[in-house]
Amino acid sequence: MIDLHCHTLHSDGTDTPERLALLGEAAHLSALCLTDHDTLGGIPQFLAMQPQVKVRLLVGTELSCRFLGQSLHVLGLLVDPDDAVFQSRLEDLRGRREDRNQRMLLRLAELGCPITQQDVQAQADTPLLSRVHFAMALAARGFVRRAPEAFERLIGDDCPGFVPRDELSPTEAARWIREAGGVPVVAHPGRFIGGGFRWDDAMADLQRQGLEGLEAYYGEYRASEQKYFVTLAARLGMVVTGGSDYHGANKPGLRLGRGRGGLQVPDDLLDRLETQQRIGRYH
Numbered sequence: 001m002i003d004l005h006c007h008t009l010h011s012d013g014t015d016t017p018e019r020l021a022l023l024g025e026a027a028h029l030s031a032l033c034l035t036d037h038d039t040l041g042g043i044p045q046f047l048a049m050q051p052q053v054k055v056r057l058l059v060g061t062e063l064s065c066r067f068l069g070q071s072l073h074v075l076g077l078l079v080d081p082d083d084a085v086f087q088s089r090l091e092d093l094r095g096r097r098e099d100r101n102q103r104m105l106l107r108l109a110e111l112g113c114p115i116t117q118q119d120v121q122a123q124a125d126t127p128l129l130s131r132v133h134f135a136m137a138l139a140a141r142g143f144v145r146r147a148p149e150a151f152e153r154l155i156g157d158d159c160p161g162f163v164p165r166d167e168l169s170p171t172e173a174a175r176w177i178r179e180a181g182g183v184p185v186v187a188h189p190g191r192f193i194g195g196g197f198r199w200d201d202a203m204a205d206l207q208r209q210g211l212e213g214l215e216a217y218y219g220e221y222r223a224s225e226q227k228y229f230v231t232l233a234a235r236l237g238m239v240v241t242g243g244s245d246y247h248g249a250n251k252p253g254l255r256l257g258r259g260r261g262g263l264q265v266p267d268d269l270l271d272r273l274e275t276q277q278r279i280g281r282y283h
């Protein structure tokens with residue numbers, strides 16, 4: 001089994017990269033790809049663990065795009081961690097995130113929930129602050145009882161305190177990832193625009209924009225969703241990937257490699273991904 005989607009405390013997870021490598025080993029995975037949001041910051045420590053573990057440690061990241069007026073996540077799997085252009089592009093994305101965070105602090109103050117940059121930073125072990133840390137800061141200051149309530153009332157995608165980031169187009173994200181030697185993959189499509197949305201045409205559109213794979217195995221899918229996306233990928237000729245989206249204590253009950261319990265991502269998906277990495281190109 002493999003797991004091609006997980007996070008450390010370099011973005012919105014709670015484990016160190018070193019611990020994640022050890023957890024991958026303990027879960028008897030044959031490969032584990034680290035995919036923190038907008039950063040490769042945990043990759044050097046992660047790869048430094050390779051001599052100590054049997055699980056193959058792979059490099060990735062997760063970017064956010066704007067698609068059909070919503071946020072769509074794109075995984076950049078097997079990117080080159082030493083690509084300077086890609087690193088500076090990620091730095092630009094982190095700058096956009098900081099701008100958004102400042103605006104979100106102002107918005108929350110207007111809504112009667114004044115928290116400070118320091119309140120949010122106090123909840124994170126990284127300078128890359130995400131809404132997960134905002135939610136914890138809102139709870140720590142007593143504006144909500146618990147962090148999930150912050151997503152329900154204040155900073156969830158449809159809530160008054162949410163400010164979207166200046167996000168990439170799918171075309172741009174796919175090009176950036178390809179130019180860094182990686183494979184651009186649509187992350188957890190089943191989580192996009194609720195359950196009623198049908199992907200048939202939209203996925204073909206994303207494929208035309210340069211997306212080459214889709215995450216058909218996912219820690220939080222129902223069996224019917226997995227089947228639907230495996231079939232869709234086969235019909236479109238897109239590569240299939242899978243992962244848990246493990247975030248440590250920030251997503252309780254979600255286990256590395258196993259998701260909510262039933263996840264099993266087959267080893268041969270990685271062989272096909274590596275073939276795609278060699279032969280694929282963006283359009």
Ligand code: AMP
Pocket residue numbers: 012037129130131132148151152156157
């Ligand atoms: P950001 O990238 O700062 O906009 O934050 C997005 C992150 O917030 C996601 O990667 C999730 O980890 C988390 N998140 C977004 N919406 C929710 C939600 N409704 N409930 C819990 N966590 C969420």
Ligand code: MN
Pocket residue numbers: 007012037247
């Ligand atoms: Mn996340």
Ligand code: MN
Pocket residue numbers: 062073187188
């Ligand atoms: Mn995601």
Ligand code: MN
Pocket residue numbers: 005006007062245
């Ligand atoms: Mn993720």
